[in-house]
Amino acid sequence: MKVGETSSFHHPSNQNYNTMNFNTKVIHGGQHHESATGSVNVPVFLTSTFAQKSPGVHSGYEYSRAANPTRQALEDSLASIENGARGLAFGSGLAAIDCVLKLLNPGDEVVAVDDLYGGTYRMFTRLFEKYQLKFTFVNFDDASKITDVITDKTKLIWVETPTNPLMKLVDIKAVVEIAKGKDILVAVDNTFATPYLQRPIDLGADIVMHSATKYLGGHSDVIAGALIAKDAELGEKLHFIQFASGGILGPHDSYLVLRGIKTLALRVQRHSENGMAVAKYLESHPAVAQVIYPGLESHPQYELAKSQMKDFGGMVSFTFKSGKKEDAIKFLEKVRVFTLAESLGGVESLANHPALMTHASIPAEKRAELGITDDLVRLSVGIEDAVDLIADLEKAFS
Numbered sequence: 001m002k003v004g005e006t007s008s009f010h011h012p013s014n015q016n017y018n019t020m021n022f023n024t025k026v027i028h029g030g031q032h033h034e035s036a037t038g039s040v041n042v043p044v045f046l047t048s049t050f051a052q053k054s055p056g057v058h059s060g061y062e063y064s065r066a067a068n069p070t071r072q073a074l075e076d077s078l079a080s081i082e083n084g085a086r087g088l089a090f091g092s093g094l095a096a097i098d099c100v101l102k103l104l105n106p107g108d109e110v111v112a113v114d115d116l117y118g119g120t121y122r123m124f125t126r127l128f129e130k131y132q133l134k135f136t137f138v139n140f141d142d143a144s145k146i147t148d149v150i151t152d153k154t155k156l157i158w159v160e161t162p163t164n165p166l167m168k169l170v171d172i173k174a175v176v177e178i179a180k181g182k183d184i185l186v187a188v189d190n191t192f193a194t195p196y197l198q199r200p201i202d203l204g205a206d207i208v209m210h211s212a213t214k215y216l217g218g219h220s221d222v223i224a225g226a227l228i229a230k231d232a233e234l235g236e237k238l239h240f241i242q243f244a245s246g247g248i249l250g251p252h253d254s255y256l257v258l259r260g261i262k263t264l265a266l267r268v269q270r271h272s273e274n275g276m277a278v279a280k281y282l283e284s285h286p287a288v289a290q291v292i293y294p295g296l297e298s299h300p301q302y303e304l305a306k307s308q309m310k311d312f313g314g315m316v317s318f319t320f321k322s323g324k325k326e327d328a329i330k331f332l333e334k335v336r337v338f339t340l341a342e343s344l345g346g347v348e349s350l351a352n353h354p355a356l357m358t359h360a361s362i363p364a365e366k367r368a369e370l371g372i373t374d375d376l377v378r379l380s381v382g383i384e385d386a387v388d389l390i391a392d393l394e395k396a397f398s
Contacts, residue, residue, distance in 0.1 A: 022081065022195070022196060022265060023265045025080050025081050026077075026081055026196075026261050026262055026263075026264050026265055027262050029076070029077055029080025029081055030073070030076030030077050030079060030080040031073060031076065031077060041255075041259075042069065042070055042073040042255065042258065043069075043070065044070050044251050044252050044254075044255045045064075045068055045069045045070045045251050046251055046252070047064060047068075048063070048064050049062070049063050049064065050062055050063070064248075064251070065243060065246055065248055066243050068248075068251050068254070069251075070251035070252075070254045070255055070258075071089050071248065071249055071250075071251060071254040073254070073258055074087070074089050074249070074254040074255075074257055074258045074261075075087035075088055075089050077258055077261055078210075078226050078228050078261075079228055081195045081261065081264070082190075082195045082199055082200075082201055082208050082228040083199055083201050083202055084201050084208065084228035084229055084230055084235075085229055085230060085231050085232045085234075085235050086228070086229045086232060086234075086235025086236070086238070086239065087226065087227070087228050087229075087235075088226065088227045088228075088229075088235070088238055088239060088242055089212070089224060089225070089226055089248070089249040089254055089257065090224065090225035090226065090227070090242065090247050090248065090249055091223065091224070091225065091247050091248060091249055091250075091253075092211070092213070092223050092224065092225045092247075093119075093191065093209065093210065093211030093212065093213060093214075093224075093225035093226075094119050094120070094123060094225065095225050095247035096209050096210070096211075096225030096226060096227045096247075097120060097123060097209060097225075098123065098245070098247065099227060099238055099241045099242055099245065099247060100156070100187055100207060100209065100227065100238070101123075101124075101128050101133065101156075102241045102245065103155075103156075103185070103237060103238070103241070104133055104155055104156060105155075106131055106132035106133065107132055107133075107134075107153060108133055108134075108153055108154075108155040108156070109133070109134040109135075109136065109151060109153040109154045109155065110124070110133060110134070110135045110136070110154070110155070110156045110157075110158055111136050111138060111146060111149055111150060111154055111156070111157045111158070112124065112135055112136070112137050112138070112157075112158040112159075113137070113138065113139075113140045113158065113159055113160050113161075113163060113168070113170055114137040114138055114139050114140075114370060115139075115160070115163035115164070115165075115166045115168050115370050115371075115372075116137070116158075116160060116163070116164070117160065117164045117189070117191075117211075117358070117359075118354075118358050118359040118360065118361045118362050119358075119361065120158075120160075120189070121137075121361065121362050122361040122362075134153070136149045140159070140168070140170045140171075140175070141168065141300075141301075143171065143174045143175070143178060146175065146178050147178055150178070150182070150184070154182070154184055155183070155184060155185065156184065156185045156186075156187060157175055157178075157179055157184055157185070157186050157187070158187050158189070159172065159175055159186065159187065159188045159189065159200075159205070160188075160189040160191075160192075161188065161189075161190075161192075161193065161198075161308075162192045162193060162294055162313070162315065163192075164191075164192065164315075164358070164359075164378075165315075165317050165352075165354040165358070165359065165372065165376065165378040166292060166317060166370065166371055166372065167192075167292040167293060167294060167299070167315060167316075167317055168301070169294060169301040169304050169305055169308065171304055171308070172186075172188060172198075172200050172203040172204065172205055172308065173203050173204060173308075176203065176204030176205060177204075185206045185207060185234075186204070186205045186206050186207070187205065187206065187207040187208070187209060188200035188205045188207070188208050188209070189209045189210075189211075190208050190209065190210055191209070191210050191211045191214050191215070191345070192214075192215075192313055192315050192344075193309060193313060194210075194215045194216065194264060194268050194313075195208075195264075196264055196265050196268040196269070196310065197268060197272070197309045197310045197311055197312075197313055198308060198309045198310070201228065201230050203308070205230065206229070206230045206231075206234060207227060207228070207229055207230070207234070207238075208226075208227070208228040209225070209226065209227055210225065210226040210227075210228075211224075211225055212224035212225055212226045212257050213225075213343060213345070214343065214344050214345030214346075215264065215267070215268060215271075215344075215345035216257055216260055216261055216264065216345075217256060217257045217260040217345075217346075218260040218263065218264065218267050218345060218346060218347060219256075219260060219346055219347055220343065220346035220347075220348065221256060222253045222256040222257060222260075223253070224249050224253055224254075224256075224257050225247075225249070226257075267347065267383055268311075268313070268314070269311065270383040271313060271314030271381060271382070271383060272295075272311040272312055272313055272314060273386070274314060274349075274381045274382065274383065274384070274386045274389060275293065275295070275312060275313055275314040275315065275316055275381045276293070276295050276312060277386040277389075277390065278316055278379065278381050278386070278389055278390065278393070279291050279293035279295060279296055279316045280296070281390045281393065282316065282318050282393070283296060283298065285397060286321075287320060287321055287322075287327075287397050288318050288319070288320065288321065289318075289319045289320055289321040289323070289375075290318060290319045291316065291317075291318045292316070292317040292318065293312065293315075293316045293317075294309065294312045294313070295311070295312030295313075314345075314380060314381040314382070315344065315378070315379070315380060315381070316378075316379045316381060317354075317376060317377065317378045317379070318376075318377055318379075319373060319375050319376050319377075320375045322375070323373070323375050324374075324375055325355075325374035325375055327375060328353055328374065328375045328376070328377050329353065329356075331377065331396045331397060332351050332352075332353055332377065332396075334395065334396040334398075335351050335392055335393070335396045336392055336395070336396075337349060337384060337388055337389055337391075337392035338350060338351040338379065338389070338392055338393070338396075339351065340352070342357050342358055343380075344378075344380035345380060346380070346382065347382050347383050348382045348384070349379065349380060349381055349382035349384060349389055349392075350379070350380040350382070351377060351378070351379055351380075352377070352378045352379075352380070353376075353377060353378075354367075354372050354376055354378050355367055355372055355373070355374050355376065358378070359372055
């Protein structure tokens, strides 16, 4: 298959899936039954190469690095649920970010939100700075701060919203307005919100990124990444980089993510319900100093959350009144229904200490500057019964 080509294998001709509502898109968007057997689920095409009838004459697939029918089905689904023109599936979320940065040239500048996932910060500063890319990290709470650092060399604005782990929100429309007419791409890490809660392309963003390991896969059984491009031309550029660099997702993992997407709406609705219940419980606990959850009126960007998101998700962070790291560690050692582990977005609830785990790659002084304190705990609230989750937290505080 030539770079940029797509097979007719996964493109139904009798239904416009763009008109469907989200809960239908996660199941049917960009999909159709396999033509040879009528299989309802896309088969896992465990093949590296495809037979050709004559040199260059084939069924739409040549080599699985360029395209694989199982991965294509996932990529079509990704494009559908994010309302984009092209979806791409990668071996990890970081592989997807790596692909975006390879759109740039030495000397280009990137403006990024300051409260970033630790792996993203590490990639920016320890890998790509040495290739003469300049990264400026800014608090996006005030849009004027973005304008102040943009130069004629700025080519990308990198957004996370909500951010990891401080649950800050970024006004996507405001960022898009700042970039308008300046030859600057706006890319949004939509991992925490998922397209069920927030669709950045609808708000004007050029690229959406997901760690599909998290909510899209949803079952803590796969490592994957995703990009969705707003228009076909940008999608083709990204696909060429993916093809040339090789950071693709394998067919079996593609199948797992595609299967996860089919229950995304149901799961994220439950994550959101449980997230709110846990946040309200924590807010009333005498040992807790601050609860950071976009759905609480105490969140400084609560109004933005209501306007930009459908609901508020399952990610909750909090600190202790004591301010002691030891209290956070003691708490995390005592949880039982919550599992002490890195990652997030699975059906099971997870608890994490950002300073020692997911954000350890960020220098201590930078963490302190951002507010990632040693007593900060991040919870990924799963889809268990909320009563059991709260009981588990109560025991961990005791």
